Amino acid sequence: MTNMGQTDEIRTQRDDAPIRDEDVDRAFKYEVANQVGGEGLLRCLKCGACSGGCPVGAVTDYRPRKVLGNVLLGLKDLVLSSEDIWMCAACFTCEERCVQEVNFTDIVTILRNMAVKEGHAAEGYLEMAKTVVEHGRVVPMTFAVNKMRDKLDLPPLQEPAMDEIAKIIQASGFDKILALYKGRDRT
Amino acid sequence: MKMAIAWGCLVPSRRSLLGYEAATRKVLEHLDVEIVDVPNETCCAPFWMQSLDIATSRAMAARNLAKAEEMGLDMLTPCSGCFHSYKRVNHTIEKYPGVHDQINNILRTAGLRYEGTVEAFHLVDFLYNQIGLDVIQSKIVKDFEGIDLGLRYGCHMLKPHEILNIEYSERPTFADEILEGLGATSKQYTGRHRCCGGLLRGTEDDLADEVLRDRLIDAKEADVDALVTVCSLCHIQHDMGQRIIKNKFGIEDLDIPVLHYPQLLALAFGFSPKEIGLQQHTASTASFAAKLKAGAPVEGGGK
Ligand code: SF4
Ligand code: SF4
Numbered sequence: 001m002t003n004m005g006q007t008d009e010i011r012t013q014r015d016d017a018p019i020r021d022e023d024v025d026r027a028f029k030y031e032v033a034n035q036v037g038g039e040g041l042l043r044c045l046k047c048g049a050c051s052g053g054c055p056v057g058a059v060t061d062y063r064p065r066k067v068l069g070n071v072l073l074g075l076k077d078l079v080l081s082s083e084d085i086w087m088c089a090a091c092f093t094c095e096e097r098c099v100q101e102v103n104f105t106d107i108v109t110i111l112r113n114m115a116v117k118e119g120h121a122a123e124g125y126l127e128m129a130k131t132v133v134e135h136g137r138v139v140p141m142t143f144a145v146n147k148m149r150d151k152l153d154l155p156p157l158q159e160p161a162m163d164e165i166a167k168i169i170q171a172s173g174f175d176k177i178l179a180l181y182k183g184r185d186r187t
Numbered sequence: 188m189k190m191a192i193a194w195g196c197l198v199p200s201r202r203s204l205l206g207y208e209a210a211t212r213k214v215l216e217h218l219d220v221e222i223v224d225v226p227n228e229t230c231c232a233p234f235w236m237q238s239l240d241i242a243t244s245r246a247m248a249a250r251n252l253a254k255a256e257e258m259g260l261d262m263l264t265p266c267s268g269c270f271h272s273y274k275r276v277n278h279t280i281e282k283y284p285g286v287h288d289q290i291n292n293i294l295r296t297a298g299l300r301y302e303g304t305v306e307a308f309h310l311v312d313f314l315y316n317q318i319g320l321d322v323i324q325s326k327i328v329k330d331f332e333g334i335d336l337g338l339r340y341g342c343h344m345l346k347p348h349e350i351l352n353i354e355y356s357e358r359p360t361f362a363d364e365i366l367e368g369l370g371a372t373s374k375q376y377t378g379r380h381r382c383c384g385g386l387l388r389g390t391e392d393d394l395a396d397e398v399l400r401d402r403l404i405d406a407k408e409a410d411v412d413a414l415v416t417v418c419s420l421c422h423i424q425h426d427m428g429q430r431i432i433k434n435k436f437g438i439e440d441l442d443i444p445v446l447h448y449p450q451l452l453a454l455a456f457g458f459s460p461k462e463i464g465l466q467q468h469t470a471s472t473a474s475f476a477a478k479l480k481a482g483a484p485v486e487g488g489g490k
Binding site: 036055056058059060086087089090091092093095096103105108109110112113116121122123124125126127128129132136137138139141142145148149152153154155157158159160161163164165167168169170171172173174177 | 196197199200201202205206208209212224226227228229230232234235236237238239240241242243246247250279283286292293294295296297298299342343346347348356357381382384385386387389390391394395397398401462464467
């Protein structure tokens with residue numbers, strides 16, 4: 001994944017050429033809209049209020065409206081492989097302000113879940129998930145932590161329910177998702 | 188009053204966040220709230236996990252809720268990320284019965300079940316709505332007069348209000364009211380309600396820095412004695428991140444103390460800065476502690 005977070009870099013779409021029929025997947029928007037939380041997608045007016053309040057948009061050329069536009073157009077491959085869908089900070093400002101109740105942040109979750117199944121998961125989040133699967137928590141419990149806790153009169157940290165976590169990720173199929181990425185190096 | 192409490196992953200294990208737990212425990216005890224830690228608490232699987240697989244995330248969050256339900260208690264948490272996860276599960280269960288079944292089908296394999304009866308509270312909302320400002324004020328022994336605070340509501344305690352149902356997020360006031368009730372001035376300033384980029388940390392670090400830089404400049408220009416956060420990610424960004432921003436962007440005299448919300452209450456109740464871990468923050472809190480010490484205690488007060 002390349003770093004496109006800088007303001008001085010001008011990004012263009014992967015193809016500057018006009019969008020062609022063969023790039024368009026007409027079913028894509030329905031695929032998104034039919035999922036839990038995606039129902040608002042087809043109500044989008046492309047008014048841009050979401051982009052206007054976006055804190056990431058304030059420092060880069062990332063725009064939620066542009067992502068929505070591409071989804072509505074049916075540019076499935078472009079959207080799911082783009083860094084854009086991983087640039088949302090999940091602040092929910094767009095969701096809060098949208099008069100059409102499109103719930104863009106929920107749509108980002110749907111798009112990310114689809115992208116993950118195609119091998120495009122953000123490495124940083126994957127690493128956190130691996131830690132949780134292994135240790136039950138995003139910060140593993142250490143001796144040093146318990147020593148600091150003791151100094152503040154805090155009880156020792158409890159052992160997380162690892163057996164339950166293992167069963168949950170198996171039943172939800174998350175172990176299979178992680179297996180997709182096995183052996184892949186952190187870039 | 189008795190509550191189950193979920194501390195989350197970060198609060199009980201990060202050096203600069205331990206004071207959040209210490210202050211929360213002290214404040215709740217002082218206010219006669221009994222808390223029971225969720226047994227063998229596991230990660231609530233917040234937004235970053237939702238991003239990978241929301242079905243897994245929901246089941247993981249429901250695991251801790253199921254434990255609170257077994258104890259017959261409602262759930263309290265000081266972490267906005269955890270709060271958001273628990274509220275989202277409850278909201279989704281109510282709106283989509285099919286998702287409720289899906290969650291329980293997963294939980295069943297781990298010998299668990301979640302009916303959906305546990306109410307989740309964010310600590311700050313709990314203090315305001317369940318305890319009340321009058322009760323809090325009756326315990327004050329230290330006045331904060333002359334102290335200017337920059338309150339950060341953060342994102343995940345309030346947005347989206349349809350799910351979290353505390354107060355509409357554009358101009359919230361409840362958490363300011365408590366700080367003002369302690370005698371402090373809770374300053375209004377540009378950018379106080381904007382996102383700090385916390386969720387981009389660890390995956391889009393450059394972007395997390397850019398967003399944070401703007402928030403820290405906002406706070407610097409507001410000239411506050413301290414920032415106050417209600418979210419573990421907000422604290423990590425503003426406190427630990429301050430050094431990164433200072434060096435990366437060459438911003439001089441960026442030294443804003445960043446306190447956890449209940450630390451202010453604990454100080455007002457007469458607990459010492461040391462008991463609530465103020466010395467463990469990354470950005471020094473010494474200037475704030477000194478200013479507070481110089482102020483006069485409330486007449487007739489004393490712990
Ligand atoms: S998501 Fe909402 S705010 Fe954004 S362009 Fe669509 S209608 Fe406008
Ligand atoms: S939720 Fe994401 S897209 Fe929406 S305003 Fe926040 S950062 Fe921007």
